[in-house]
Amino acid sequence: MGGAEQAEGAEQAEGPEGTETRYQRGLRMLSRVDGTAGEQVVAKLAEFAPDFARLLVEFPFGDVYARPQLGLREREIATIAALTAMGTARPQLEVHIAAGLHVGLTREEIMEVIMQMAVYAGFPAALNGIAAAREVFGRHGAARDGGGA
Template sequence: MNEMSESRYERGKRKLAEIDGEVGEAVIESLADIAPDFARYVVEFPFGDIYSRPGLDLRAREIATIAALTAMGNAHPQLKVHIRAGLNVGLSRGEIVETIMQMAVYAGFPAALNGLSAAREVFAD
């Protein structure tokens, strides 16, 4: 199927699988019983619309996402998912650690420390 005839949902499911594999599907399935519409929105907007855009490759998008989630300081589960995604799209552990450390400058040491804790957990898996 070409991209022009794919629905946002179909495009999003394909991109989600490419980035997150089974972990991404598990996140979507975990929403099915409480908020199936929200699960669809997560597939359609971030993955069907944003991640599918040209202009940045998946490595760059995951660096930006890891940085943003680290800076938020309160998104530990989502940060772990995106650290795994970063590894899946070709980021090295070193690149992920450097991205998180860079956030100490803009988000503070506590946010960076929390991000490094998430990375340690993912790397241990």
């Protein structure tokens, strides 16, 4: 990503390997959440909107996901719930369903989160979430979801 990695005045923070910038911490967290898929999304976005790509890495992943108060499983449950309830963010929902599988959620847990949203966001939002889950589950084998059906 070139220039985005070298952002001037980047905030420094203590990380597992000494001092790291918000951007470096964000990349580390993004990798833990999404694996290489997240890195690919950011690289593609950086081709068109490098400043936005940098912000996407620094704020949600470098600042929020890196906070110790919730684990990555809990953060992905909350994110899947929010994106399902929104009903307008299917590409992002699919990314986070895959991330949920990556951080150890089972298909059953993801489906329960989506079903719970029927109560608070309505059946159309939950049905859209189920369709997104079906798509993601079809692309991911049982080995990536903890063995769930």
